[in-house]
Amino acid sequence: MMHKELYLFVDGKPQKTVIRNYSHTDFDSLIDVQRASFPPPFPEELWWNKEQLAEHVIRFPAGALCAEVGNQLVGSMTALLVNMDDYGDNHDWETITGGGYIRNHNSNGDTLYVVDICVIPEYRKTGIGKWLMQSMYETVVQLGLRRLLGGGRMPGYGAYAHELSPENYLDQVISGERKDPVITFLLRCGRMPAGVAHHYLEDEQSNHCAAIMEWRNPFI
Structure with missing residues (x-):
């Protein structure tokens, strides 16, 4: 415990x-x-x-x-x-x-x-x-x-959903072109992107998408 x-x-x-x-x-x-x-x-x-x-x-x-x-x-x-x-x-x-x-x-x-x-x-x-x-x-x-995994909201994405796919938005956050309050936090925690889930949850700010973020056990 x-x-x-x-x-x-x-x-x-x-x-x-x-x-x-x-x-x-x-x-x-x-x-x-x-x-x-x-x-x-x-x-x-x-x-x-x-x-x-x-x-x-x-x-x-x-x-x-x-x-x-x-x-x-x-x-x-x-x-x-x-x-x-x-x-x-x-x-x-x-x-x-x-x-x-x-x-x-x-x-x-x-x-x-x-x-x-x-x-x-x-x-x-x-x-x-x-x-x-x-x-x-x-x-x-x-x-x-093996790892920790979870879906991270992308609350900054909704404003750009008309021009960017969620994958492109995530790429821009990772490259430093944009900041996202949740995904940037997860990156700072050591989480790594493993993909995007569409229709992950009811969340208009994220256009209902989430970045799947993982942390792998370094001892395995």
């Missing part, structure tokens, strides 16, 4: 932070994190619900992480194990995450698949998102998995 202590710098001041596995006692706080991270007009029904969170901690607690500063949760990250041969390259979020319930978690899978990562606005420039990602990389290594 994960329990990591570190310091985040908030307005230049260090704040002791813990990254750990979340549990049933964190459910209300995790929903508060979702509420702060995805305010209206984001649909409330797409925030985590307690039934989903219960599935996470029962089926795969190693993939259920949160970040805590003092007595406040400031971020979370969730993943499950899959065998990608069961889904193919052009998969969608709903299918591969079981609608966020991860009931399709495969304990024999070789890929740690990211379901969600979110950080409340006040802590988004502290590096905690990168630390959560690093903690999932450590889970990949600890479990002897």
Whole structure:
């Protein structure tokens, strides 16, 4: 199980932070994190619900992480194990995450698949998102998995969808011609592009597409 202590710098001041596995006692706080991270007009029904969170901690607690500063949760990250041969390259979020319930978690899978990562606005420039990602990389290594994989939204793409394919947009982000708030973050975390999934999720900003981004276990 994960329990990591570190310091985040908030307005230049260090704040002791813990990254750990979340549990049933964190459910209300995790929903508060979702509420702060995805305010209206984001649909409330797409925030985590307690039934989903219960599935996470029962089926795969190693993939259920949160970040805590003092007595406040400031971020979370969730993943499950899959065998990608069961889904193919052009998969969608709903299918591969079981609608966020991860009931399709495969304990024999070789890929740690990211379901969600979110950080409340006040802590988004502290590096905690990168630390959560690093903690999932450590889970990949600890479990002897092949890689971490997940679909990254491309919220900057919608404005260019009339002139660029999602593949071309991703190429331009990788070449440095454009910046995308999600894909650029994932690149900074060490994730590498592995393709584009069309109709990945209902997301007008991304024109419903996602970049499939991976991190390979360097010890395998």
